[in-house]
Amino acid sequence: MQKVEGDLTAAAPVFAALGDPTRLSLFKTLGDGRARSITELANGAAVTRQAVTKHLETLAEAGLVEGERRGREKHFALRRDGLADARRLLDEVSAQWDGALDRLKAFVED
Secondary structure (H helix, E strand, C coil): CHHHHHHHHHHHHHHHHHCCHHHHHHHHHHCCCCCEEHHHHHCCCCCCHHHHHHHHHHHHHCCCEEEEEECCEEEEEECHHHHHHHHHHHHHHHHHHHHHHHHHHHHHHC
């Protein structure tokens, strides 16, 4: 049970960060692998540049994006390994469901 608790602790901030539609949209936008400035990310957004900054900080704290200062601007890019803990947890849950469905199928067919 120790491993599961560790996975939950590591994955919870990721799920919390992606649970907000604005943050999920920013994450999706950065999914093409191109780093963007806060100004670029805020352009056309339904929220202010300051709100975009706060959302990006939340994504960074969850390990999903990283920022790099370039002159006067900060650019953010997706961290490819940011979803690793969440993915492992979802894979584990998926395997549990597969096992439960296999047992149900065996029970019904017997």
